[in-house]
Amino acid sequence: MKITRVRTRVFEWKGKVVPPAPHFCTNASDILFERGDAMASFRFHGWLVVEIETDTGLVGIGNCALAPHVAKKIIDQHLAPIVMGEDPFDNEYLWQKMYRRTMAWGRKGVGMAAISAVDIALWDLMGKAVNRPVFKLLGGRTKEKIPCYASKLYATDDMDAFLGEARGYLEQGFTSMKMRFGYGPKDGPAGMQKNIAQVRALRELVGDGVDIMLECYMGWTLEYARRMIPRLAEFNPRWLEEPVIADDIEGYAELKKMSPFPISGGEHEFTSYGFKDLLERRAVDVIQYDTNRVGGITAAQKINALAEAWSVPVIPHAGQMHNYHLTMASTASPMAEYFPVHDVEVGNELFYYVFQGEPLPERGFLQLDDTLPGLGLTVSDKHLHDFNIIE
Ligand SMILES: O=C(O)C(=O)C[C@@H](O)CO
Numbered sequence: 001m002k003i004t005r006v007r008t009r010v011f012e013w014k015g016k017v018v019p020p021a022p023h024f025c026t027n028a029s030d031i032l033f034e035r036g037d038a039m040a041s042f043r044f045h046g047w048l049v050v051e052i053e054t055d056t057g058l059v060g061i062g063n064c065a066l067a068p069h070v071a072k073k074i075i076d077q078h079l080a081p082i083v084m085g086e087d088p089f090d091n092e093y094l095w096q097k098m099y100r101r102t103m104a105w106g107r108k109g110v111g112m113a114a115i116s117a118v119d120i121a122l123w124d125l126m127g128k129a130v131n132r133p134v135f136k137l138l139g140g141r142t143k144e145k146i147p148c149y150a151s152k153l154y155a156t157d158d159m160d161a162f163l164g165e166a167r168g169y170l171e172q173g174f175t176s177m178k179m180r181f182g183y184g185p186k187d188g189p190a191g192m193q194k195n196i197a198q199v200r201a202l203r204e205l206v207g208d209g210v211d212i213m214l215e216c217y218m219g220w221t222l223e224y225a226r227r228m229i230p231r232l233a234e235f236n237p238r239w240l241e242e243p244v245i246a247d248d249i250e251g252y253a254e255l256k257k258m259s260p261f262p263i264s265g266g267e268h269e270f271t272s273y274g275f276k277d278l279l280e281r282r283a284v285d286v287i288q289y290d291t292n293r294v295g296g297i298t299a300a301q302k303i304n305a306l307a308e309a310w311s312v313p314v315i316p317h318a319g320q321m322h323n324y325h326l327t328m329a330s331t332a333s334p335m336a337e338y339f340p341v342h343d344v345e346v347g348n349e350l351f352y353y354v355f356q357g358e359p360l361p362e363r364g365f366l367q368l369d370d371t372l373p374g375l376g377l378t379v380s381d382k383h384l385h386d387f388n389i390i391e
């Protein structure tokens with residue numbers, strides 16, 4: 001099998017968007033004085049889709065979401081020439097070639113997101129070529145079904161709406177859910193009180209038999225997190241997520257050491273080298289790579305092996321098929337994230353509008369089909385009119 005064409009498209013959402021609520025989630029820009037949209041760094045309304053065509057007629061589909069226009073350019077100019085004419089089954093060779101040829105400017109961030117998209121398409125192709133789902137190429141079924149947690153619960157002053165959403169997840173059978181903090185260092189003690197009130201209300205609603213995860217999205221400082229952790233302990237969270245920026249590995253290590261509950265991170269880390277650092281410095285209790293950023297399935301599989309050896313669970317960021325197949329195939333990975341399907345808001349939900357084939361949970365579990373080859377995704381034609389598509 002030989003690669004004959006690499007087609008890249010950016011799907012830019014132009015349809016209806018839920019207006020952003022203030023303080024719906026802390027983020028890394030919070031400590032700055034912002035003149036414009038304080039949540040801009042948080043939202044993304046575009047997706048990069050790569051389709052790799054072969055001389056067999058099979059087409060592999062990959063994707064990445066962050067800075068999709070830049071990722072498209074990187075693939076068109078730098079990665080497509082590397083994979084053209086090659087056999088998708090040489091995925092390790094091709095990964096190394098993409099990584100090493102872009103080493104001077106790639107490695108982390110959008111360079112690695114672009115490699116991830118191509119790599120995911122190669123795995124989709126390999127699955128399709130042998131008529132097997134990708135998880136069967138990664139080790140197979142380690143779980144009857146994948147437990148997942150509902151992930152939205154944006155911070156809001158409307159406590160009734162917040163608790164109503166959580167009640168909905170309970171009714172749907174979820175036994176774990178993630179909420180977002182709305183306030184950070186510059187909001188002072190009053191913001192701290194609001195953060196704590198939100199967690200308290202959620203814990204009181206769900207009781208002790210449900211896990212709650214707490215998301216900071218890098219919007220706190222080390223000092224603020226040090227002050228918050230003792231106050232959060234009574235609510236027994238399943239984890240506190242990305243309390244500080246991704247580069248502050250020592251900060252994570254310090255918080256992990258002092259915290260009576262787990263600290264998670266890695267959503268903005270890249271390749272097995274990045275995770276080797278996090279593991280060796282004992283910086284996180286839970287690893288949350290996203291396959292469409294971290295280096296694709298080729299890199300994620302290596303991180304799963306590292307995590308298994310260090311006994312650190314992998315619960316990938318975002319759910320989505322490229323992550324679900326890895327979760328199904330690894331005992332290091334006990335659970336998946338699940339973004340509820342709803343109107344386009346911050347961008348997390350856009351995957352459902354770009355692709356068809358994502359599984360939906362039943363009573364808190366996701367299932368993958370043993371008979372669907374590859375990742376089991378197609379590009380959806382249902383919402384094409386709501387996108388600008390840049391080819
Ligand atoms: O789901 C997460 O872990 C994220 O950080 C997603 C991000 O978009 C915050 O909602």
Ligand SMILES: [Mg+2]
Nearest residue numbers: 215241242267
């Ligand atoms: Mg997160």
